[in-house]
Amino acid sequence: MTYRTRFAPSPTGPLHLGHAYSALLAHDAARRHGGEFLLRIEDLDQSRVRPEWEEVIYQDLEWLGITWDEEPIKQGERKDAYLSVLTGLSPAIPTFTCTCNRRDIQHAMGAPHAEDMAFGPDGLIYPGTCRAHHYDPRSGDLDTLNLRLSLNQILHDVNSITHSEYSDISFSNQTQKSMALTEFQEFIGEVVLWRKGYAAYHLASVIDDAHQGITHVIRGQDLMEATHIHVLLQNLLGLPTPAYHHHGLIRDENGKRLAKRHDAKAIRKYREDGATPADIRRMVGL
Numbered sequence: 088m089t090y091r092t093r094f095a096p097s098p099t100g101p102l103h104l105g106h107a108y109s110a111l112l113a114h115d116a117a118r119r120h121g122g123e124f125l126l127r128i129e130d131l132d133q134s135r136v137r138p139e140w141e142e143v144i145y146q147d148l149e150w151l152g153i154t155w156d157e158e159p160i161k162q163g164e165r166k167d168a169y170l171s172v173l174t175g176l177s178p179a180i181p182t183f184t185c186t187c188n189r190r191d192i193q194h195a196m197g198a199p200h201a202e203d204m205a206f207g208p209d210g211l212i213y214p215g216t217c218r219a220h221h222y223d224p225r226s227g228d229l230d231t232l233n234l235r236l237s238l239n240q241i242l243h244d245v246n247s248i249t250h251s252e253y254s255d256i257s258f259s260n261q262t263q264k265s266m267a268l269t270e271f272q273e274f275i276g277e278v279v280l281w282r283k284g285y286a287a288y289h290l291a292s293v294i295d296d297a298h299q300g301i302t303h304v305i306r307g308q309d310l311m312e313a314t315h316i317h318v319l320l321q322n323l324l325g326l327p328t329p330a331y332h333h334h335g336l337i338r339d340e341n342g343k344r345l346a347k348r349h350d351a352k353a354i355r356k357y358r359e360d361g362a363t364p365a366d367i368r369r370m371v372g373l
Contacts, residue, residue: 090122092303094148095292097129098141101353105307105337107151108371112334113305114153115373125299126159129292131285133163147354151364160299162291169286169294172324173234174224179324180290181240182280185217185233192216208312212276234281236316238272241323271319278316289316297326308333337371 094110096102102110117124128144130136148155172179187195195214196205205212213235222234280290296304296317304314311333321328357367 088302089300090117090120090302091125091300092117092122092305093125093127093296093299093301094153095127095129095295096144097135098137098144099132099135100140101355102144102147103337103352103354104367104371105352107147107354107367108337108373109306109334110148110153111151111368111371111373113303116303116305122302123156124154125157125301126155127295127299128159128161128163129288130161130163131288131291132282133285136163143355147358150358151354151367157299160295162286162295165291165295165298166285168298169281169291170229172290172294173222173229173281178222178224180280180320181237182222182234183218183237183240183277184220184222185213185235185279187213187216207274207276207278208310208316209276209278212274213278215277218277229281230284232281233279233283235277235279236320238277271315275312275315289313289320293317293320293324293326296329297321297324301329303332304329305332305334307336309336 092113094113096106096110114124116122126148128141130141173182189211192211192213195216196211217235218237218239221237221240222232278289279287281287286294314331314333318328320326354367
């Protein structure tokens with residue numbers, strides 16, 4: 088099997104040193120294994136993406152010496168692929184409709200202070216307010232609906248998971264399967280898969296990794312919890328699970344992980360200030 092990995096940035100701001108580190112790690116691994124490195128543009132939320140940032144992504148990566156082996160795919164052009172697993176008479180992934188915003192979730196949890204609230208990879212862990220609102224594909228236009236993963240329905244359908252393993256937990260019998268998903272509900276929650284007209288990150292990432300034939304995913308430790316979501320979705324959809332590697336994060340002088348608002352750490356600025364790709368590699372410890 089050919090080693091295939093990818094880098095999947097969002098064109099919502101400049102790439103920073105943390106992006107460079109992740110992209111270089113994935114690119115170097117692909118070349119070291121005689122494999123292929125792919126690029127994916129995660130432009131799902133069209134209200135936030137900007138064409139100029141997409142162009143800067145290409146410029147930054149090329150400047151770093153990163154090349155990709157296939158034409159990049161854009162998630163904004165793959166809506167039908169994501170819809171196909173949520174609609175139809177027997178959707179591959181069970182969901183329910185949800186109207187809750189962050190304030191609704193906080194109120195339902197009865198926790199007025201942040202330190203009292205439970206957080207998962209998507210922020211506040213959903214308390215199940217709308218759980219009874221099972222999604223019927225015939226009921227309405229998904230441009231107006233939010234859909235969450237229905238763990239309750241999965242718990243009642245022992246045939247939903249077709250693979251033998253989920254993360255490090257065996258699913259060899261119904262009891263083990265139920266225990267694992269109960270833990271998932273407690274620590275991860277019923278995550279959003281669709282947001283009023285476009286697929287959420289978790290769903291799109293899983294479908295596109297399979298579409299691109301990704302065998303190895305190299306990404307930051309901040310996405311480690313999200314990997315549990317992705318493996319579960321892969322099991323539900325009968326998709327292969329790539330090997331996951333979660334690397335350390337590049338942090339600022341205060342120990343906080345970098346964000347796109349840290350323009351001082353933007354690759355474009357380093358380019359403009361006369362840095363070299365070798366300088367960037369040295370800065371991130373490669």
